[in-house]
Each structure stands twice: as C-alpha cells, then as structure tokens.
Amino acid sequence: MIRFEKVTKRYPGPGAPALDRVTLDIDKGEFVYLVGTSGSGKSTALRLVLRELRPTSGRIYVAGKEINRMAGWKVPRLRRQIGTVFQDFRLLPNKTVAENVAFAQQVIGKSRREINTVVPQTLEMVGLKDKADRLPDELSGGEQQRVAIARAFVNRPMILIADEPTGNLDPQTSVGIMNLLGEINSTGTTVVMATHDQTIVDQFTKRVIELEHGKVIRDEASGSYGFQH
C-alpha cells in the first residue's frame, strides 16, 4: 500500500538529510507505528506520502502508483484516499461537529443525500451522535479528536495517517482514541501513526518502525516503543 525505495529528503540548507535512503513496505490493512526521537524524520515521511513534499531522490509508491511521477491534477485524488489526523485536531471552529464532518464530503462533491446518511453513521461510530450540533470548543480534547477522526474516515480512505493523535490527551482518553483507530483499521484501512506515546505503543502492540537521524534503525512486526535488549 505504501512503499519507499531508497528515499532521501534534504531540506534546503546545510545539514544531514531529514530522511536518508529509507526503504520500507507497508501492506494494505497494516497498523504501523512510526517512532523515533524529535527530528528523526517521522513527519517528513508522512508528508511525503501525501505528496506535500517531494523526495530529493528515491521512489514512493502509494496503492501501486509512483506518486512523484503523478501529474499534479491527480494529487487531490490521491489525497482523498488518505485521511489525516493531527495532535492539534485542526477542526473548523465556527462549524458544528456534524458540519466539520460533512465538510469533508462536500469538498469532494458528495450529494446532500449521501452526506445526510453517512455523517450520522460516522458520528455514531465515533460515539458523538449526541453532540452533532456542538461547536468544537464545547467539546473535550478527546471528543475533538473523535470529530477529527470521523472527518478523516467519513470518505472511507484506504490509508489513515495519524501524526501524534494522542499527543494532547490524557492516558485514559488516549486508550479510547486507540480503540477507535483499531476499529477503523479492522475495516481494512491501513493506519500509519507517528507517536512519542510509549504507553500506547507498549499497550496496543503493532508493527513498529523506528527512525533515527532519518534512517530506519528498527522494524519489528510486533514491537515495543523502545528496543528490548
């Protein structure tokens, strides 16, 4: 589903590359944690998958297509197949919960009829059916993250990218978010989650890919946050 072949990314200026000849393969339906200290290249890797950045060298395939050779007009279609969730939720503050989720469908031209069916279903899935008419700032952090996940999932993407989704949440709320990401993964959506959350990685055991100075230093099918000696 996602394949990096000797991918190097250098930002302008001096210094080591942010990613250095990274090769990895993530299959459809996998759940993968991307771990590593701050600056190790996690966000860079995620942004490359979205084609928000272009690699300096190497090839990146998403769903069998080499995305750097893809014409610019096809990039929106690529991004529609990838849901994104961030640490800071990024909800539209003046729109209600339901409107935030509906917006993701409106921008890709879904009919009102479909939106009226799918948005309530998705809000039910994330446990927010009763809060559809609230504004984001009337919700807890965990609830806001559920809205963000509903918005990312409402178009049933092939891939869900989550960059520190539990970074602003307390441990118990984080567990609820992980259960939800697990549920989404069980529908066949590939989940790639960059995280510093050791407790979560050790509790919800999944494949772990660790980056250090832009290189893959560990890739374990069922790993923990830190290397186990």
Ligand SMILES: Nc1ncnc2c1ncn2[C@@H]1O[C@H](COP(=O)(O)OP(=O)(O)OP(=O)(O)O)[C@@H](O)[C@H]1O
């Ligand atoms: N836009 C940019 N311009 C220049 N250098 C950048 C840019 N974005 C990231 N970098 C550098 O690339 C390296 C990797 O950064 P990246 O954000 O991918 O790391 P990260 O593992 O996601 O870190 P964190 O855990 O803090 O989010 C760092 O050295 C960083 O300073």
